[in-house]
Structures are given as C-alpha cells and as structure tokens.
Amino acid sequence: MKIDKDTVVSVQFKVADAATGQLVEQTREPLVYLHGGYDNMLPKIEAALDGQEKGYETTLTLQPADAFGVRDDSLARTIARSEFPPGVKVGGQLEGRTDSGEPHVFHVVKIKGDKVLLDGNHPLAGRTLRFTLRVTGVRAATAEEITHKHAHGPGGHHHH
C-alpha cells in the first residue's frame, strides 16, 4: 500500500544535528501518524514520504524553518528564583505567557544564583537537522481517525 492522503503511516526516526552529526533524537517505537496535511507531521517529511511504501528509507536535511522553527529570542527570559514555583527543575517546563499574552510552555534551561533562565523555543529550534526515516507500516485510516484528524491505536492518539 502506498502512502497517500488518509493513510496511517508508521515511521522510525533518527534525528541528528546536520552541522555536528550529533544524534539528538531516536524513536524506540515507530511514530504513527495520519498522513495528508493534518498537521501531525512536518510538511517536508510528509512530502518526502508521499507515494512511498513500507520499507522505504530516506535521509533528508531540513533547515530550521522547515523543522522546529527559527529561534525567537523574545521567548528567552530570565526570572527571579523567588517568583518560581517550588519543585521545578532544569529540564522541566512551566506554563507562561508570551509578550503578546498568549499561553506558552517554557523550558527551564538554567538556574543561576537567584535567577532562572527560561526558553519558550522548541529545544530543536534554530538547528538544521538531518532526519533518517524508515517506513515500517502503511494502512488505510478509519473513518473515525479521519474525523479526529489523527491516528489511533498503538503509537497513535489515545482517548481516555
């Protein structure tokens, strides 16, 4: 079966920094997504996989704008440790607001003396990344998956 709109695709990922070759992420279980422009996958990756079948392997290099975005320095901020909720550590996340007041998740980057450095950028923003992809499965989506605009089942979306 070919990857087409409204198929559910299982894909193994390896993501490396294109500049340094450093491995930044590797899937243990395949990622399972509903294909066809539902915003479940980076558009460049969907385009590369479109029309391919199980077993297809490819490597593609994506610029920051096509991957996890360019860095937005207005999302990096320093707050006083005293304003910090207790129990949040480096590597943790907390909900804040952007300069325009939108709710946004910030990552705790560093705690330095009485200052806490937060960054609301995706951890991989600003990096050119090399994706190594292997398609491990393709199936037709169910009507329910199409209505929900995401894949269900193992590796997909779970409803509680």
Ligand SMILES: [Zn+2]
């Ligand atoms: Zn659903």
